[in-house]
Amino acid sequence: MIFQPVLNVFLLLLLFAPFAALAVWMLVRGRGALWALRLGMLLACFLMLLRPGIPGGATQTLATDTDIVILLDTTASIVAEDWNGDQPRLDGARSDVAAIVDEYPGARFALITFDASAEQRLPLTTDTTALMSSLEILRPEVTSQSRGSSIGIAATMLRETLASAAEASPDRSRMVFYLGDGEQTASSAPESFADSAGYVDGGAVLGYGTTDGGPMRITSGALGGDAASGEYIEYQGEPALSVIDDTNLQAIAEELGVPFQLRDAELPVDLPEAPITTTNYAESGSVGNVIELYWVFALVIVLLLAVELARAAMLTSQLRGLALRGGGS
Numbered sequence: 001m002i003f004q005p006v007l008n009v010f011l012l013l014l015l016f017a018p019f020a021a022l023a024v025w026m027l028v029r030g031r032g033a034l035w036a037l038r039l040g041m042l043l044a045c046f047l048m049l050l051r052p053g054i055p056g057g058a059t060q061t062l063a064t065d066t067d068i069v070i071l072l073d074t075t076a077s078i079v080a081e082d083w084n085g086d087q088p089r090l091d092g093a094r095s096d097v098a099a100i101v102d103e104y105p106g107a108r109f110a111l112i113t114f115d116a117s118a119e120q121r122l123p124l125t126t127d128t129t130a131l132m133s134s135l136e137i138l139r140p141e142v143t144s145q146s147r148g149s150s151i152g153i154a155a156t157m158l159r160e161t162l163a164s165a166a167e168a169s170p171d172r173s174r175m176v177f178y179l180g181d182g183e184q185t186a187s188s189a190p191e192s193f194a195d196s197a198g199y200v201d202g203g204a205v206l207g208y209g210t211t212d213g214g215p216m217r218i219t220s221g222a223l224g225g226d227a228a229s230g231e232y233i234e235y236q237g238e239p240a241l242s243v244i245d246d247t248n249l250q251a252i253a254e255e256l257g258v259p260f261q262l263r264d265a266e267l268p269v270d271l272p273e274a275p276i277t278t279t280n281y282a283e284s285g286s287v288g289n290v291i292e293l294y295w296v297f298a299l300v301i302v303l304l305l306a307v308e309l310a311r312a313a314m315l316t317s318q319l320r321g322l323a324l325r326g327g328g329s
Helices: 009-028 033-049 089-103 128-136 155-168 194-199 225-229 246-256 294-328
Strands: 052-060 066-073 081-083 108-114 118-125 173-180 202-207 260-262 286-292
Touching (some): 009 033, 033 294, 066 155
Parallel strands (some): 066 173
16 A cells, blocks of 8 residues: 655644534533544544555657757748748747657757747756647747847857757767748848767758738737737838748758748658667556556545535425424414
8 A cells, every 4th residue: 555645644634623623622522423433534634634555557658869959930920920820930849849758758858949048948857738838828029129030049059959969968868849930130140050960860850821911910029918919010000910930940951951831831841760870769668557556535525515515405404394383383
């Protein structure tokens, strides 16, 4: 028997002890079956919160010995509304990252975002929940602070991240996924990713946007506030349009040595297989599980509550009968 309490055991004891003492005191004073039932209900609730269980069962697992770095564009153009009609491009990027997570179970993921500067939002980790949470709360750069950005601003950070991963775990493979629209708004030429190519065993450059372009809402950095404002970035009195630059994206793909894929909301992302030579799949691995028994005590509580409610209904009926007889006399 093992226990997985929902709260610290000592805290549970502090919570239940006063009520247990009251029930025992009432029993000592001869209150009988009623308080014995309530004491039983209290004990069942305490045992349920301890979450008892027995070892058993197994879950098949598939582990991928791969480090995956995700580079995500967070300039104002990532919310240009030309994904799946008039949805922000960021919606497509989030959906594709979720597909990447599902495709490579057990891999370690790192998240780097870039606009006017590059920032590592998440170091290499197997905690995919943290990765998806980071993407959910992610907002693009504040429009009023935008001064132009380079699509290669994250090149140095990527190389350093890959080099550190290679040094720490030389037997693991490394993949890179670059997600952006390729718009170079800085006056200088974009930095090259060629220095990272030697560390990259696979991945892809995923492009978002259309040649017709999409309007961009003004972003303030406030959670949930940007879409509600309804205001768009304007240029010469008209909504400014962000247009995909697939030539730049193709150049990044060639520098990294990975394929380029223009994304379409109606098509699933085409993800490459994890590198076979440096990837280990543990197909027969299993993780121990626990057969939960808390439901047994929950059922006991329900049955005891039913008895209590039946008794209360009976007493209520008797009181009404007495009231009717008293009123008729």
